Every structure is written in C-alpha cells, then in structure tokens.
Amino acid sequence: MSLTPRREKIAGRIGALLGILLMALSLRAAVVSVPPLLGSIGPELGFTSFSTGLLAMLAPVVFAAFGLLTPRLIRWLGLEKVLLSAVLLAVAGQLLRATVGEVSSFLLLSVITLAGYGMGNVVLPPLVKKYFPDRLAVVTSGYVTMLAVGTWMSPQFSVPLATATNWRTSIAAWSLLSAVVLVPWGIQLFRDRKNKRPDTPLVNGLVAVHPVRINPWKSPVAWGLAIFLAGNSAQTYVYFTWLPPYLRDQGLDAAAAGSMLALFAILGLPVSLLVPLIVPRLRHPVAAVLVFTGCWIVGHLGLYLSPTDHTVVWIIFSGLGQGTFAIALLMMNLRSRTTYGSGVLSGFSQGLGYAGAAIVPLLFGIVKDATGGWSASFAMLAGCILVMLTGAFMINGPRKIEDGKNGPSPAIELERVL
Incomplete structure (x- = not known):
C-alpha cells in the first residue's frame, strides 16, 4: 500500500x-x-x-x-x-x-x-x-x-x-x-x-537559486536579535551562576538553594513548549515579550526584597521569564526568508548575544565583592531588562534579515520545487 x-x-x-x-x-x-x-x-x-x-x-x-x-x-x-x-x-x-x-x-x-x-x-x-x-x-x-x-x-x-x-x-x-x-x-x-x-535555501516551498550575500553587521534585524538575546541570556547566566550562592548567603541551606536552581531550570519546559505555538500568531511579538519580562521583574524583585519568604514563588516567576529565550530562537526563523538567512541571523545573534551575556555574571560577582552587598548587582539585572526590551522592539516589525532598504532583495531568485 x-x-x-x-x-x-x-x-x-x-x-x-x-x-x-x-x-x-x-x-x-x-x-x-x-x-x-x-x-x-x-x-x-x-x-x-x-x-x-x-x-x-x-x-x-x-x-x-x-x-x-x-x-x-x-x-x-x-x-x-x-x-x-x-x-x-x-x-x-x-x-x-x-x-x-x-x-x-x-x-x-x-x-x-x-x-x-x-x-x-x-x-x-x-x-x-x-x-x-x-x-x-x-x-x-x-x-x-x-x-x-x-x-x-x-x-x-x-x-x-x-x-x-x-x-x-x-x-x-x-x-x-x-x-x-x-x-x-x-x-x-x-x-x-x-x-x-x-x-539550497527554502522560502515557503520555493528554492532560492542565487541567495543574496547578507551582511548582518548592517542589518537592524540582526542587531536587534543580538541585543535581545544578550539581555535575556545575561539574566539566565546570572541565575545559573549566582542563585545558589545568593540564597545560601541569605540563610538557605545548600540543598534548598540547589533545589531552587533546579526549579528555575525545569520551568523552561512549559514556556519552551508553548511559546513557538503562540507567538507566530501574534501580530506584534513584543506583546509576548512584555508578558515574560513582567515575570522576570517580579522574580528579581521578590528575590531581592524577600529572598527567604515565598522563595518558590519568586523562582517560578523568574523561571517563566525564560520564555524570552524561546522567543529569541523562534525569531531566527520568523525574521529570515531563507535557510541561509536563518543561519546568518542565528550565528550573528548568538555570537554577539552570548559575548555580551558572558560579561554580566562576572561583573555581578565583582560588583558584589566591591560593594559588600547584593543591591548594586541586582540593579544590573534592571539594565539587562532594558537591553532586552530594546532588542525586542527592534525585531517587532515584519522586516527580514535579507531585506534591503526597499524591501526584499531582488538578488533572491525563486523557482518552485516540483
């Protein structure tokens, strides 16, 4: 059959x-x-x-x-x-x-x-x-x-x-x-x-016979996604690096602090499953970004102001904030027309994004040691939020990485796949 x-x-x-x-x-x-x-x-x-x-x-x-x-x-x-x-x-x-x-x-x-x-x-x-x-x-x-x-x-x-x-x-x-x-x-x-x-690169069932050369350094879309990913990843790396030491410093034992980190990590599961199914239906993806940003903010503030009371609640909010990372990965395809464009956008945004994110956990610890407390370090997370939102608004429109100033590049010639 x-x-x-x-x-x-x-x-x-x-x-x-x-x-x-x-x-x-x-x-x-x-x-x-x-x-x-x-x-x-x-x-x-x-x-x-x-x-x-x-x-x-x-x-x-x-x-x-x-x-x-x-x-x-x-x-x-x-x-x-x-x-x-x-x-x-x-x-x-x-x-x-x-x-x-x-x-x-x-x-x-x-x-x-x-x-x-x-x-x-x-x-x-x-x-x-x-x-x-x-x-x-x-x-x-x-x-x-x-x-x-x-x-x-x-x-x-x-x-x-x-x-x-x-x-x-x-x-x-x-x-x-x-x-x-x-x-x-x-x-x-x-x-x-x-x-x-x-x-060869696909565009909605078509083949790009002559894919245009893309310079991501001149693309607002590429820069926007890199900035968005940097702000998001910096917060995640701070949690993975500093959440257990911070909670132990506030009075939790090592086992409880480790459990909070595990809870933070596992909460990436539900948002990772749902975000790619919901965000493509939105006319303005930044609306979803704002929802998850609100989760990050509540989690950061809760952990700073009341780290040992309702700790699980604050970790749940921060964990759900990881939906911004799922949005970043999804936008690598939603903001490209071809597989080549997706690869360029993926490489550029992750390259610069992770480079920016790598600095923050290091500075988080340096600032903590220099000031003798956690207040200034937590203020850095507010900066990460602003960076992430800046990138989110830059990628909110329908523009693709392959697009020139006047729309899609004429250098991309298409033919149907039979």
Missing part, C-alpha cells in the same frame, strides 16, 4: 526531525553536567578559584566565537556537514577530557567540546527552516523543549551517576547522547541523496 503524498512527505523527514530533537537534547549537557561534579573534579585536577571562574566563562565565550564563525562554515560546507562536524567535535572533546589528569588539559578539551555545541546552536534554526518550512512553530516548540529537558536532565543525573561510578564516567557518558545524533542524520542524508533533495 503506497503512502499518500502528505504522509510520504512527512516520512521523508523523520530522520531530520529525530536528529534535530536529539541534538537539542544534548546541547547543554557539556555546560551543566560539570559544575555539580566540581567537588570531585576540583581536588583531583587542581582547580583553583581562578580556573573555576574561567570554566564558568568558557561556554558563553566559545558559543560567541563559534556563533560568528559557523555561518561561514555553513556557506562553505552546507548545513548537514557542519552539524556532523559539530557532533564529532563534541563527542571527542567529552571523551578525551574524561581522561586527563590536570586542569589546563581539561579546560582545553572543554573548549573543543563547547565549540561543537556552539556550532550546533547555530545550525539548528536553519535546519528547522530547511526541512520543516511548513511546520516551523511545531518543530521549534519541540527542539526548544528538548533544550530545556537537557538543561534539567544533565545536572539532575550527573551526581548520581558519578556516585555509582566516578566523575570521569559521568561526564563521558553524556557523549553517548551526542553520538546518537549521528544515526538519524546518517539515515536522513542517505535518503536526501537518494531522492536528490535540493541543498
């Missing part, structure tokens, strides 16, 4: 869908699986306060560097080859750093691992646009949800796994999750080659 054209079309993309979801699930493992194990890793490898701080900064810095580099690799190699290279780098880095005996090698191999995941961050939005131009909202919802699951899952299971074995086995085990990504993508690429799927 032959498949209907609709079912056959969906069946032809199963490998891509599984590959996208599994890659999203593995992207945060290298970042959030190590900090819970530093109590075991640090004494054995010789971590100091400086090297621990350096490790904390590696993720946003490496993500920023490879965010800017990856669009060039996409243009040179193609989306799928860049993705496979990213997976191989991530797997090799994770496996090798589980074997080292001193801190400098661990940090170097962490850079290699994060380089792979940084490339993966960039290629996911254009892969969604290429393979699922007719299902952008649903697939984006799925992969952003998997990001949230991975962010929660890695720290949740790293310590029990290390307790049952050792820290080396624990951090090496997450490489298996990345390696599995190769299976569905291998199947998909074999099918694409067999069916001669065009490896």
Whole structure:
C-alpha cells in the first residue's frame, strides 16, 4: 500500500526531525553536567578559584566565537556537514577530557567540546527552516523543549551517576547522547541523496537559486536579535551562576538553594513548549515579550526584597521569564526568508548575544565583592531588562534579515520545487 503524498512527505523527514530533537537534547549537557561534579573534579585536577571562574566563562565565550564563525562554515560546507562536524567535535572533546589528569588539559578539551555545541546552536534554526518550512512553530516548540529537558536532565543525573561510578564516567557518558545524533542524520542524508533533495535555501516551498550575500553587521534585524538575546541570556547566566550562592548567603541551606536552581531550570519546559505555538500568531511579538519580562521583574524583585519568604514563588516567576529565550530562537526563523538567512541571523545573534551575556555574571560577582552587598548587582539585572526590551522592539516589525532598504532583495531568485 503506497503512502499518500502528505504522509510520504512527512516520512521523508523523520530522520531530520529525530536528529534535530536529539541534538537539542544534548546541547547543554557539556555546560551543566560539570559544575555539580566540581567537588570531585576540583581536588583531583587542581582547580583553583581562578580556573573555576574561567570554566564558568568558557561556554558563553566559545558559543560567541563559534556563533560568528559557523555561518561561514555553513556557506562553505552546507548545513548537514557542519552539524556532523559539530557532533564529532563534541563527542571527542567529552571523551578525551574524561581522561586527563590536570586542569589546563581539561579546560582545553572543554573548549573543543563547547565549540561543537556552539556550532550546533547555530545550525539548528536553519535546519528547522530547511526541512520543516511548513511546520516551523511545531518543530521549534519541540527542539526548544528538548533544550530545556537537557538543561534539567544533565545536572539532575550527573551526581548520581558519578556516585555509582566516578566523575570521569559521568561526564563521558553524556557523549553517548551526542553520538546518537549521528544515526538519524546518517539515515536522513542517505535518503536526501537518494531522492536528490535540493541543498539550497527554502522560502515557503520555493528554492532560492542565487541567495543574496547578507551582511548582518548592517542589518537592524540582526542587531536587534543580538541585543535581545544578550539581555535575556545575561539574566539566565546570572541565575545559573549566582542563585545558589545568593540564597545560601541569605540563610538557605545548600540543598534548598540547589533545589531552587533546579526549579528555575525545569520551568523552561512549559514556556519552551508553548511559546513557538503562540507567538507566530501574534501580530506584534513584543506583546509576548512584555508578558515574560513582567515575570522576570517580579522574580528579581521578590528575590531581592524577600529572598527567604515565598522563595518558590519568586523562582517560578523568574523561571517563566525564560520564555524570552524561546522567543529569541523562534525569531531566527520568523525574521529570515531563507535557510541561509536563518543561519546568518542565528550565528550573528548568538555570537554577539552570548559575548555580551558572558560579561554580566562576572561583573555581578565583582560588583558584589566591591560593594559588600547584593543591591548594586541586582540593579544590573534592571539594565539587562532594558537591553532586552530594546532588542525586542527592534525585531517587532515584519522586516527580514535579507531585506534591503526597499524591501526584499531582488538578488533572491525563486523557482518552485516540483
């Protein structure tokens, strides 16, 4: 019995869908699986306060560097080859750093691992646009949800796994999750080659035969999304870095402080699932941004003014504020016309966005030490809110990254896919 054209079309993309979801699930493992194990890793490898701080900064810095580099690799190699290279780098880095005996090698191999995941961050939005131009909202919802699951899952299971074995086995085990990504993508690429799927940017069922060269440095859309992502990510990195120390300083025990961080992380799940399904229906996406910004503000104020009373309530509000990150990932496709444009926008916004976000957690601690209290540091979060809102209004209109001053570029020639 032959498949209907609709079912056959969906069946032809199963490998891509599984590959996208599994890659999203593995992207945060290298970042959030190590900090819970530093109590075991640090004494054995010789971590100091400086090297621990350096490790904390590696993720946003490496993500920023490879965010800017990856669009060039996409243009040179193609989306799928860049993705496979990213997976191989991530797997090799994770496996090798589980074997080292001193801190400098661990940090170097962490850079290699994060380089792979940084490339993966960039290629996911254009892969969604290429393979699922007719299902952008649903697939984006799925992969952003998997990001949230991975962010929660890695720290949740790293310590029990290390307790049952050792820290080396624990951090090496997450490489298996990345390696599995190769299976569905291998199947998909074999099918694409067999069916001669065009490896060119899609625009609503059309192929861009001659994609225009895009200069994101001159694009208000690209700058707006980068600014928006920087303001959002800075707040998230501050929470992941400083929430437990802050709550312990206010009188909570270590277990309770850790539970609050886990609650913050898991609340990314519901918003990640719903945001991509709702925001594309809005005429003005900034309306959704304002709702989630209100959640951030209530959470920040509650934690500052009453950190030990109703702490769970404040964490819930801040956790729901993470919906702004899901909006940022969705806009990489909603503010581009082609897969190439999506890749450029993804790379530029994540490159500059993570670079800006990397500075804030460091300054948060420096300001706290300099002032002897948390007030000035919390005031920095207000600055992050203003930065995020500035970017949100810049990307609120329907303008795309490929658009010139007078609308869509005439350099994009389209023909129907038969």
